[in-house]
Amino acid sequence: MKRHGLLAYALFYLAFLYVPGLLLPLFSFNDSQFIAFPLSGFTTRWYAGLAADGAMQQALANSLKVATATALLSTLLGLTAARAVTRYRLRAKGAILGFIALPLFIPDIVLGIALLLLLAALALPLSLAGVVLGHMLVCIPLSMTVLIARFEGFDRNLEEASADLGENGWMTFWRVTFPLMLPGILSSLLLTFITSFDEFLVAYFLSGGSATLPVYIWGQLRFPERLPMVLALGAIILTVSVGLVALAEVLRNSGVKADKRRVGA
Amino acid sequence: MTGRKATGRKAQDDRTAGYALLTPTLVVLALALAAPMLLLLVYSLKSQTGITIGGDLTWTQYQAVLGRASYRTLFWRSLAISGAVTLVTLLLAYPMAYFVAFHVKRAKFLWLIALTIPFWTSYLLRVFSWKVILGFNGVINSALMRLGLVDAPLEFLLYNPFAVVLTLAHAWAAFAILPIYVSLEKIDRSLLEAATDLGDGPWRRFRRITLPLSMPGVIGAAVLIFVPTTGDYVTPELVGGPKGAMLANAIEAQFNSVGNWPMGAALALVSMTGVALVTAAFVLAARAATRAIR
Numbered sequence: 348m349k350r351h352g353l354l355a356y357a358l359f360y361l362a363f364l365y366v367p368g369l370l371l372p373l374f375s376f377n378d379s380q381f382i383a384f385p386l387s388g389f390t391t392r393w394y395a396g397l398a399a400d401g402a403m404q405q406a407l408a409n410s411l412k413v414a415t416a417t418a419l420l421s422t423l424l425g426l427t428a429a430r431a432v433t434r435y436r437l438r439a440k441g442a443i444l445g446f447i448a449l450p451l452f453i454p455d456i457v458l459g460i461a462l463l464l465l466l467a468a469l470a471l472p473l474s475l476a477g478v479v480l481g482h483m484l485v486c487i488p489l490s491m492t493v494l495i496a497r498f499e500g501f502d503r504n505l506e507e508a509s510a511d512l513g514e515n516g517w518m519t520f521w522r523v524t525f526p527l528m529l530p531g532i533l534s535s536l537l538l539t540f541i542t543s544f545d546e547f548l549v550a551y552f553l554s555g556g557s558a559t560l561p562v563y564i565w566g567q568l569r570f571p572e573r574l575p576m577v578l579a580l581g582a583i584i585l586t587v588s589v590g591l592v593a594l595a596e597v598l599r600n601s602g603v604k605a606d607k608r609r610v611g612a
Numbered sequence: 613m614t615g616r617k618a619t620g621r622k623a624q625d626d627r628t629a630g631y632a633l634l635t636p637t638l639v640v641l642a643l644a645l646a647a648p649m650l651l652l653l654v655y656s657l658k659s660q661t662g663i664t665i666g667g668d669l670t671w672t673q674y675q676a677v678l679g680r681a682s683y684r685t686l687f688w689r690s691l692a693i694s695g696a697v698t699l700v701t702l703l704l705a706y707p708m709a710y711f712v713a714f715h716v717k718r719a720k721f722l723w724l725i726a727l728t729i730p731f732w733t734s735y736l737l738r739v740f741s742w743k744v745i746l747g748f749n750g751v752i753n754s755a756l757m758r759l760g761l762v763d764a765p766l767e768f769l770l771y772n773p774f775a776v777v778l779t780l781a782h783a784w785a786a787f788a789i790l791p792i793y794v795s796l797e798k799i800d801r802s803l804l805e806a807a808t809d810l811g812d813g814p815w816r817r818f819r820r821i822t823l824p825l826s827m828p829g830v831i832g833a834a835v836l837i838f839v840p841t842t843g844d845y846v847t848p849e850l851v852g853g854p855k856g857a858m859l860a861n862a863i864e865a866q867f868n869s870v871g872n873w874p875m876g877a878a879l880a881l882v883s884m885t886g887v888a889l890v891t892a893a894f895v896l897a898a899r900a901a902t903r904a905i906r
Contacts (some may be wrong), residue, residue, distance in 0.1 A: 350715055353707060353710070353711045353715055354711065354715070356707050356708070356711070357707075357708055357711045357712075357723075360704060360705075360707075360708045361726065361727070363704075363782065364727065364730045364782070364785060365730055367730075367738065367741035367742060367745060367782060368730045368733050368738060368741065370741050370744060370745065370751065371733070371737060371741060374744070381749060382744050382749075382750070382751070383749050383750065383751065383753075383754035384751060384754045384755050384758055385754075385758060424636055424637040424640060425637075427633045427634070427636060427637060428633065428634050428637040430633055431630045431631070431633035431634040432630075432634070434630065435626050435627055435629065435630030435633075436626075436627065436630075437627060437630050437631065437634075438627075443634065443638070446638075446641065446645075447637065447641060449645065450645060452839055453884070454839075454840060454842065454843020454844075454860065454884070455840075455843065455845075456843050456845050456860040456863055456864065456880070457652070457843065457863075457880050457884060458648075460652065460863065460867050460873075460876060460877070460880060461648030461649055461651065461652045462644065462648050463867070464648060464651040464652055464655055464873070464877070465643075465644075465647055465648040465651055468651055480640075480643075480644045481644070483640065483644065484641070484644055484645055487637060487640075487641070541732065545734055545735055547735065547736055547846060548845055548846070548860075552867070561734065561735075561736050564734070564736050564737070565736060568736075568740060568850070577737070577740075578737075581733065581734055581737040584733065584734050584737075585732070585733045585734075588732035588733065589729055589732060591732075592725075592728075592729065592732055596725065
């Protein structure tokens, strides 16, 4: 009885989570400028409009650049820092980890304006490079969370065995540590990429003339006649993100399974 | 042999290698986090007349921020909205997390994926979809009109604190579900059996065992939701209207339309400090309450 009640609630809650998101694809195929029921008919013209929208494509290219740079740099820095805190006994480890995690507890708007002041103080122009720097603040702690969990779960004996068998430190890293870390590195890259790709407020303050995709979308939300195209764009982003996340979960699982096989062998 | 000395030296070398590995990350954070936050502090201590920023340090901005009634209203409203968001999100998410932790047997992983997929849509568009749902010509109103249930669109749905709370409770749901789920999943099932064996009914068992043991997850989720939502800009801007405006909107205005950076900096620092103090007080109170109900 209680179980059925909970199941009903769970399904209701799931609907609450999904319905708003599903309106985007629904109205993106609706043949009307107005986002209201009843639906007027099926069209793909909003998608065709996107294909012809140069400013949107420029913003998309900017976002891809920013997210790629952020993902690579954050994961690299997250990897070295995660390695340092899990492999060595460091003094002030707690303070260091706290400092690295700090941006997660500072509202994005404060990170945005503080970086704006830095660029102004250094007389640097607003640019995508500044956006990358801002996104790294949030992405480095995310990357470290993923990678520390991975480092802590792995068997140091494998590295020692490699050293005993005569490999030097660098080769041990490439042939033992790195392959074992690969699933963690990939999920860190994906998580930081998506976080950066979706981030609006820091980019809003720092991107200047070269808008990222969320900044571009923000500009479009003021114009009712542009809305269906924005919804079409949202539907595409949703589809691609879900695909990427599904891929990441498959990768993560295959990583775990491979570990189990190795341990079993 | 000289084993002990060598070990000491090795530990020292190891530690140096560890710090060397950390250096790039710390340098980037010093440049992109510590330096900007210091600049924010310096700016907040400056005065501005017209567009000229004065050289001397002064408390003028802080006096202005603390003295202005509209900022006090905004501060308490932001705390109230975020507090309501936190409470609503936790209350909605707890039974969901409980269901997955205790009643789903085989497909736990699938449920967790299903619960997180909506959060991979663009944050902007997730918030915007509520404007589409609640708006004057929105989904709810056009459906109600069509069904003949109302004659004119309902205007009270959008542009108020209620719309902000609803939208944020939706946007931050995953941040409540996952920590609560993890803390429920960790609970030793034999404790529950012991409580039943000793005669506790389901409700008493929940109140005495499950709830106290899941409180760390609940408190963690509360902080994870409360702190960032006090600084949310997009949601109040899109669905809040004048009555639902929050701190971030005022900070943004000082930096963009008003153009008084020192004032914006002071407002940001006062807000952050206030939120941090309230959060710390909440965590201490919540921990004490957890001990009390046990």
